[in-house]
Amino acid sequence: GDSVTQMEGPVTLSEEACLTINCTYTATGYPSLFWYVQYPGEGLQLLLKATKADDKGSNKGFEATYRKETTSFHLEKGSVQVSDSAVYFCALLTGYSTLTFGKGTMLLVSP
């Protein structure tokens, strides 16, 4: 079945550091890929998505590129802020299925 594997957290960074959160997937067919973010005390919200190979999703300074050859969708940001502290979930969607989420990666950014 479909599955998503994310790097374990927490990831602890200082403000303005570079961020990479790894995500790899296993899926039948050609999935759409997503990053969701959950800020403290809030519901999950969509951060970015990519629907086909080599697409790059971007939002709020975050980027992720759909790499079919490595079945990956790593989340990157060049300079993190304290306000980026949250839990990040990688997810995939195939056909008429429902979203399959990874376990989440907590990011802690200190001033």
Next chain:
Amino acid sequence: DTGVSQDPRHKITKRGQNVTFRCDPISEHNRLYWYRQTLGQGPEFLTYFQNEAQLEKSRLLSDRFSAERPKGSFSTLEIQRTEQGDSAMYLCATTPSGSNTGELFFGEGSRLTVL
């Protein structure tokens, strides 16, 4: 606030009791999903509705769980004879009709603790 609303936010109950959670969707969002999230895990799909029709149920949804959306607006998720393993965050999410883009709008969740 016009987001997805869930009630109650927290529920503590004793094993064997029944509990019910309610979800009020964003208006005009006809698809409604229930997910469960346990500590350290990502959300796991339970069931979804298109208007009042329940179109898919996960094998995670045992016969103690029942979900309804009688008028195609709000939805309820009932758990009968709760067990300690039911302790989790129950998430509701909605999306516009006909859309399976994966772009879900989540509520803040209802946290269940079974003692």
